[in-house]
Amino acid sequence: MKRDETMVNAYVPGQGHLSQADQDLIARRARLLGPAYRLFYETPVHLARGSGVWLHDAEGKAYLDCYNNVASLGHCHPHVVQATARQSAIYASHTRYLNEVVLDCAEKLLSHFPPELSQVMFTCTGSEANDLALRIAFAQTGGTGVIVTENAYHGVTLAVSGLSPSLGAGVALGQHVRTVAAPDPARLQGDLGQAFAAGVQAAIDDLTRHGIQPAVLIVDTVFSSDGVFADPPGFLAPAVAAIRAAGGLFIADEVQPGFGRTGAHWWGFQRHGILPDMVSLGKPMGNGYPVAGLVLRPEVLARFGAKGRYFNTFGGNAVAAATAIAVMEVIEQEGLLQNAAMIGAHLAQGLRDLAKRHSALGPLRAAGLFFGQDIVRDGQPAPVEAARVVNALREAGVLISATGPAGHVLKIRPPLILQRAEADLFLDRLDQVLAHPA
Amino acid sequence: MKRDETMVNAYVPGQGHLSQADQDLIARRARLLGPAYRLFYETPVHLARGSGVWLHDAEGKAYLDCYNNVASLGHCHPHVVQATARQSAIYASHTRYLNEVVLDCAEKLLSHFPPELSQVMFTCTGSEANDLALRIAFAQTGGTGVIVTENAYHGVTLAVSGLSPSLGAGVALGQHVRTVAAPDPARLQGDLGQAFAAGVQAAIDDLTRHGIQPAVLIVDTVFSSDGVFADPPGFLAPAVAAIRAAGGLFIADEVQPGFGRTGAHWWGFQRHGILPDMVSLGKPMGNGYPVAGLVLRPEVLARFGAKGRYFNTFGGNAVAAATAIAVMEVIEQEGLLQNAAMIGAHLAQGLRDLAKRHSALGPLRAAGLFFGQDIVRDGQPAPVEAARVVNALREAGVLISATGPAGHVLKIRPPLILQRAEADLFLDRLDQVLAHPA
Numbered sequence: 001m002k003r004d005e006t007m008v009n010a011y012v013p014g015q016g017h018l019s020q021a022d023q024d025l026i027a028r029r030a031r032l033l034g035p036a037y038r039l040f041y042e043t044p045v046h047l048a049r050g051s052g053v054w055l056h057d058a059e060g061k062a063y064l065d066c067y068n069n070v071a072s073l074g075h076c077h078p079h080v081v082q083a084t085a086r087q088s089a090i091y092a093s094h095t096r097y098l099n100e101v102v103l104d105c106a107e108k109l110l111s112h113f114p115p116e117l118s119q120v121m122f123t124c125t126g127s128e129a130n131d132l133a134l135r136i137a138f139a140q141t142g143g144t145g146v147i148v149t150e151n152a153y154h155g156v157t158l159a160v161s162g163l164s165p166s167l168g169a170g171v172a173l174g175q176h177v178r179t180v181a182a183p184d185p186a187r188l189q190g191d192l193g194q195a196f197a198a199g200v201q202a203a204i205d206d207l208t209r210h211g212i213q214p215a216v217l218i219v220d221t222v223f224s225s226d227g228v229f230a231d232p233p234g235f236l237a238p239a240v241a242a243i244r245a246a247g248g249l250f251i252a253d254e255v256q257p258g259f260g261r262t263g264a265h266w267w268g269f270q271r272h273g274i275l276p277d278m279v280s281l282g283k284p285m286g287n288g289y290p291v292a293g294l295v296l297r298p299e300v301l302a303r304f305g306a307k308g309r310y311f312n313t314f315g316g317n318a319v320a321a322a323t324a325i326a327v328m329e330v331i332e333q334e335g336l337l338q339n340a341a342m343i344g345a346h347l348a349q350g351l352r353d354l355a356k357r358h359s360a361l362g363p364l365r366a367a368g369l370f371f372g373q374d375i376v377r378d379g380q381p382a383p384v385e386a387a388r389v390v391n392a393l394r395e396a397g398v399l400i401s402a403t404g405p406a407g408h409v410l411k412i413r414p415p416l417i418l419q420r421a422e423a424d425l426f427l428d429r430l431d432q433v434l435a436h437p438a
Numbered sequence: 439m440k441r442d443e444t445m446v447n448a449y450v451p452g453q454g455h456l457s458q459a460d461q462d463l464i465a466r467r468a469r470l471l472g473p474a475y476r477l478f479y480e481t482p483v484h485l486a487r488g489s490g491v492w493l494h495d496a497e498g499k500a501y502l503d504c505y506n507n508v509a510s511l512g513h514c515h516p517h518v519v520q521a522t523a524r525q526s527a528i529y530a531s532h533t534r535y536l537n538e539v540v541l542d543c544a545e546k547l548l549s550h551f552p553p554e555l556s557q558v559m560f561t562c563t564g565s566e567a568n569d570l571a572l573r574i575a576f577a578q579t580g581g582t583g584v585i586v587t588e589n590a591y592h593g594v595t596l597a598v599s600g601l602s603p604s605l606g607a608g609v610a611l612g613q614h615v616r617t618v619a620a621p622d623p624a625r626l627q628g629d630l631g632q633a634f635a636a637g638v639q640a641a642i643d644d645l646t647r648h649g650i651q652p653a654v655l656i657v658d659t660v661f662s663s664d665g666v667f668a669d670p671p672g673f674l675a676p677a678v679a680a681i682r683a684a685g686g687l688f689i690a691d692e693v694q695p696g697f698g699r700t701g702a703h704w705w706g707f708q709r710h711g712i713l714p715d716m717v718s719l720g721k722p723m724g725n726g727y728p729v730a731g732l733v734l735r736p737e738v739l740a741r742f743g744a745k746g747r748y749f750n751t752f753g754g755n756a757v758a759a760a761t762a763i764a765v766m767e768v769i770e771q772e773g774l775l776q777n778a779a780m781i782g783a784h785l786a787q788g789l790r791d792l793a794k795r796h797s798a799l800g801p802l803r804a805a806g807l808f809f810g811q812d813i814v815r816d817g818q819p820a821p822v823e824a825a826r827v828v829n830a831l832r833e834a835g836v837l838i839s840a841t842g843p844a845g846h847v848l849k850i851r852p853p854l855i856l857q858r859a860e861a862d863l864f865l866d867r868l869d870q871v872l873a874h875p876a
Contacts, residue, residue, distance in 0.1 A: 006747045025536050032544040033754075034557040034736060035743030039534055046536035049529045068531065070751060076527050085523035089514050091487045092726035093506065096477055098463050098484035106470040119472040124562040124728045125752060131595045138596075156750060157569045158576075158597035170745030283751055288530035290562045290728040290752035298472060305473030307608030309444050312594060313508060313721055314563060314728035316471075 006168040007038050008383075008407040009390055016043030021058075040401065042391045050075025053415050053422055055399065066414040066426055067399045069370075072259060072284035073330045074417045080287045083326035087319045095122070095316045105321035108328050109281075112266045113295055116275055122293045122316030126255035126282025127155030129294045132310065133278045134159055134216065136296070137249045139304040143213030147203045147243065150179040151405040153225040154218060154253055163218065166225040166405075176212050178203035182226035183235055186363065197238035204246045217243035218251040221268030222261075227404035228365045228372025228411070230262065236272035249300060250274070255282035255292075256370070260331050260416055263341030263368025271367070287327050291320035336416040340368040343418050347371065350427040358434040360385055371412035372403065381408035385437070392433040398426055444606040445476050446821075446845040447828055454481030459496075478839065480829045488513025491853050491860055493837065504852040504864055505837045507808075510697060510722035511768045512855045518725045521764035525757045533560070533754045543759035546766050550704045551733055554713055560731045560754030564693035564720025565593030567732045570748065571716045572597055572654065574734070575687045577742040581651030585641045585681065588617040589843040591663040592656060592691055601656065604663040604843075614650050616641035620664035621673055624801065635676035642684045655681035656689040659706030660699075665842035666803045666810025666849070668700065674710035687738060688712070693720035693730075694808070698769050698854055701779030701806025709805070725765050729758035774854040778806040781856050785809070788865040796872040798823055809850035810841065819846035823875070830871040836864055 004010035018026070025046065029037065046058045052074040055063045065075065073080065087101065095102055106120045123129045138144055146163055148154065153166040161167055162174035173179070180199035181188060188195035204214050217239060223229040240250045257268030258281050269276050277300045282292040293315075304310075314320065331337065348366040351373055355361035362376035375386035386408045393400055403411040414426070442448035456464070463484065467475065484496045490512040493501045503513065511518065525539065533540055544558045561567045576582055584601055586592065591604040599605055600612030611617070618637035619626060626633035642652050655677060661667040678688045695706030696719050707714050715738045720730040731753075742748075752758065769775065786804040789811055793799035798820065800812035813824035824846045831838055841849040852864070 010747075022536060025538070025541070028541055029536070032541055032548065032557060033533070033559065034734075034739050036559065036739065036746070036748040037533060038747050038749065039536065044536050047529060047531060048537070050531060055531070055535075070532070071530065076530060078527075081523070081526045084526055085519070088519045088522055088726070089516075091485060091493075092509065092514065093485060093488060093493070094508070095471070095475060097493075098460060098467070098477065098482050099486070100463070103463070103466055103470055110470065119470060121471065121474065125566065125750065127750070128563065128566065128595065135596050135599065156748060157566065157595045158573050159595065161573065168746055288526070288752075288755065288757065290755075290758070296472075301472050301474065308474070308606055309448075309476050310474040310594060311476065312563065312565070314726075317726065317728075319726065320728070 004038065006170060008403060009040055009387065009401045011039035011041055011044045016041070018043060022046050041394050043394070045394065045399070053418055062397060064398045064422060064425060066412050067401050069256060069261060069413050070283045071288055072261065072416050073287045073327060073336070074415045077287055077330060079330050080323060080326045084289055084319060084323045087322035092317055092319045094313055096311065099318055101318045102316045102321040105325050108325055109293070110295065112328070113279070114275060116297050117279060117295050119298050119301060120293050120295045121310060122291070122320065123312050124290045124292055124314050125155070126280060126292050127157050127160055128312065128315070129280035129282055129292045130154045130160045130218070130251070130253060131157045132294050133218070133251050133280055136278065136301060136304045137216045137251065139307060140300050140302070141213065141215040141247055141249060143215035143248060144176045145207035145212040145214040145216070145248070146174065146177045147200055147214070147217045148177065148179055149182040149219060149223060149226050151182065151226045152179070152220065176207070178206055182223055183229045184227060192232065193235035193238045196235060197242045200239040200242045204242065214243065214246045214248040216249055216251055218253055220253045220256050221272070222257040222367055222370055224256040224370070224411070225403055227409045228370060230271060230365060230367035233271045234273050236269070237274050240274050249277040252276035252279045254279050257367070259284040259327070260337045260340055261368055261370050263337055263344045266337070268367070285327060286320065286323045289320060289323040290314070291324050331416070334417065339418070340416045343420060343423050344368040346420060347423045347427070350423065354427060354431055354434070360434055369414055369416055369418060371410070373410040373412060375408050375410060381406045383407040386410060388437070389433055393429060396429045396433060398429045442476065444608060446841060447478055447825065447839045449477035449479055449482045454479070456481060460484050479832050481832070483832065483837070491856055500835060502836045502860060502863060504850050505839050507694060507699060507851045508721045509726055510699065510854050511725045511765060511774070512853045515725055515768060517768050518761060518764045522727055522757060522761045525760035530755055530757045532751055534749065537756055539756045540754045540759040543763050546763055547731070548733065550766070551717070552713060554735050555717060555733050557736050557739060558731050558733045559748060560729070560758065561750050562728045562730055562752050563593070564718060564730050565595050565598055566750065566753070567718035567720060567730045568592045568598045568656070568689070568691060569595045570732050571656070571689050571718055574716065574739060574742045575654045575689065577745060578738050578740070579651065579653040579685055579687060581653035581686060582614045583645035583650040583652040583654070583686070584612065584615045585638055585652065585655045586615065586617055587620040587657060587661060587664050589620065589664045590617070590658065614645070616644055620661055621667045622665060630670065631673035631676045634673060635680050638677040638680045642680060652681065652684045652686040654687055654689055656691055658691045658694055659710070660695040660805055660808055662694040662808070662849070663841055665847045666808060668709060668803060668805035671709045672711050674707070675712050678712050687715040690714035690717045692717050695805070697722040697765070698775045698778055699806055699808050701775055701782045704775070706805070723765060724758065724761045727758060727761040728752070729762050769854070772855065777856070778854045781858060781861050782806040784858060785861045785865070788861065792865060792869055792872070798872055807852055807854055807856060809848070811848040811850060813846050813848060819844045821845040824848060826875070827871055831867060834867045834871060836867045
């Protein structure tokens with residue numbers, strides 16, 4: 001079976017068991033949207049509506065969504081939908097007029113950060129937030145060198161796609177970018193934090209040797225695209241110290257782990273007892289509405305602020321702000337951190353129990369409701385079997401995907417509202433899929 | 439009176455006549471959002487709601503909005519608000535699942551383009567659209583040289599802020615970027631099209647002399663930030679021919695003129711009888727909702743599409759698509775191109791009539807409901823007087839701004855739904871403001 005070289009779990013035209021209507025839709029899509037778009041799965045899913053943890057296809061079949069972290073509160077959460085609709089009908093304009101809503105949003109957001117991280121700038125996407133973080137870091141440090149992990153993903157602008165090796169060999173890394181091995185306990189020797197920091201230090205030295213001043217270490221604080229690495233807590237601290245000693249800044253990319261995903265905290269960096277210079281936010285911030293942002297320590301913004309202005313037309317508009325407020329209210333009022341921790345622990349235990357009966361289940365890494373579950377064969381990474389599991393689950397009405405450099409890591413990331421019975425349903429379907437290999 | 443060096447019509451802290459409540463709000467804003475944000479006007483406007491052509495401040499005072507081209511259909515247009523709300527409650531997910539709404543949106547959008555421009559990629563902001571256009575152009579041409587006008591604005595990512603000299607000297611231009619004189623009939627000698635093209639050719643030659651292969655000529659097709667230049671129709675053609683002869687592509691930035699602003703056409707480039715390689719869209723596309731895109735000729739996407747994928751999490755999500763469909767429906771059903779042409783002509787005639795009585799009104803440039811009205815003193819650019827007019831109009835309940843390298847051009851850009859009585863109200867207020875200089 002052919003695979004897409006540029007993306008794990010991408011649909012390859014000509015495969016799958018598609019209805020004529022869906023084949024026509026795919027042809028129409030290729031004609032209108034062109035060759036750079038990708039669909040998920042061997043047989044793409046044609047979705048029509050979403051509600052809570054469920055997505056429904058055009059024929060009414062239900063799928064348990066254990067993948068999408070944008071609709072982190074569940075699809076079409078009524079409190080958020082209402083907030084968007086209400087503010088859209090009142091006032092939707094931008095930040096060059098005074099308006100309370102964006103400030104209320106900023107205040108609420110910052111209340112969930114350590115006091116040192118006391119300012120926020122609003123964008124529309126995580127890509128824009130990371131891109132802005134680079135501009136600020138370059139202005140502040142005078143450097144241009146950037147260090148990322150070897151299968152990192154930080155977005156799609158020209159600048160941040162150049163920091164995103166997971167986009168594949170067709171997308172060139174920036175000439176001032178260096179990659180380091182991900183903090184994978186199975187690959188790095190000795191103390192994980194020291195080993196990861198040693199990689200960062202080597203990258204700093206290499207940048208310096210080439211006359212490039214180090215400006216930034218940026219990591220997704222759960223290393224989603226590298227395979228999900230969260231333990232042991234604290235392992236990030238030595239690497240952060242290394243980039244600071246070299247005069248650079250540390251950016252925590254919280255687009256994936258942020259807003260309670262890891263259960264224990266609002267932000268992934270808190271697991272490591274560190275204080276980032278900047279924190280980029282995205283996907284779950286509006287539960288589907290395009291809102292994102294960059295939280296920072298005022299001192300790192302000083303030079304950028306003195307040199308120029310920043311205006312993002314839609315960033316921090318009143319509807320975006322009202323929507324993000326509603327998202328935070330739901331997280332607080334529905335106790336979603338606690339739920340993510342509790343159901344996450346239950347689901348992790350369930351995966352470990354399944355691993356006793358299914359040798360394909362290798363090491364598991366988990367943080368709240370974010371799981372990286374290796375699929376192995378004879379103890380070795382088994383990307384083909386991982387793809388089979390992902391696609392068989394899709395047929396069985398459960399949506400997940402795969403990740404990691406080899407594509408052998410199941411990426412399991414259900415909404416934070418997941419209940420125990422739904423977790424059990426997921427485990428039951430996975431059990432069945434693993435019991436009946438192709 | 440002090441001026442902000444980085445932006446025309448920016449509030450300078452300490453000025454104006456602010457209530458204590460608004461002073462507190464500004465202090466809170468500076469604390470939460472930091473130093474890179476700017477407010478408009480000597481005395482910022484504290485807005486609370488919007489409806490049609492009117493914005494209302496926190497104390498109930500009404501302002502005729504003759505500036506904001508995001509809410510191009512009028513603020514909080516009910517058809518658009520309903521479309522956003524309806525789709526938000528049904529399904530909001532992304533383009534890696536099959537769904538009709540994004541394709542319906544693409545089809546409707548492309549129906550308003552010449553048949554050669556037959557594909558669209560969705561982003562959230564005009565900045566992202568221009569940034570993506572650069573990535574595609576660099577992949578397609580193998581070059582990296584970019585040519586822009588000398589006070590151009592194309593967005594805020596790291597890459598496109600480097601093509602945006604209007605952001606001020608604090609934001610460095612890219613090393614592969616060259617600027618050319620804007621097509622200002624008052625400055626360029628002889629045939630405007632030939633003179634502008636000569637500037638582009640000189641930039642091509644300079645890039646080539648430095649070993650940089652020209653990739654892109656990108657212009658806002660009404661040259662908004664340069665001072666609004668739209669006439670004579672067709673003047674862009676020789677410059678487009680020049681960049682093509684050098685192996686580069688022509689990108690029409692339609693973030694400002696697009697979606698009917700110029701009255702005669704949906705897109706500003708159509709005024710010039712040219713066919714761009716790519717067309718970037720933004721601001722008015724969602725009437726406030728963050729949706730944008732890039733329309734292109736399939737042949738320029740071939741190499742980018744073969745090398746990698748593009749995925750923008752919120753770009754083309756079902757709510758964005760439903761909202762953009764609603765915007766296009768309103769433009770079509772309310773006859774807004776015709777209205778922009780008709781009311782635009784009326785307003786332009788009114789400005790010319792006023793100029794007979796007010797010597798401060800210099801040359802006027804107009805296209806539909808987009809106006810650049812020079813403010814002069816003894817025939818010379820008068821930015822201080824332009825600022826006075828902008829701020830006096832704000833006090834009189836009319837919102838406009840100023841633009842151009844010197845800041846002496848009134849930027850007048852009312853919603854496309856403007857009616858004759860409202861245009862007359864604007865003219866009346868302007869008349870009064872000009873009759874009573876400070």
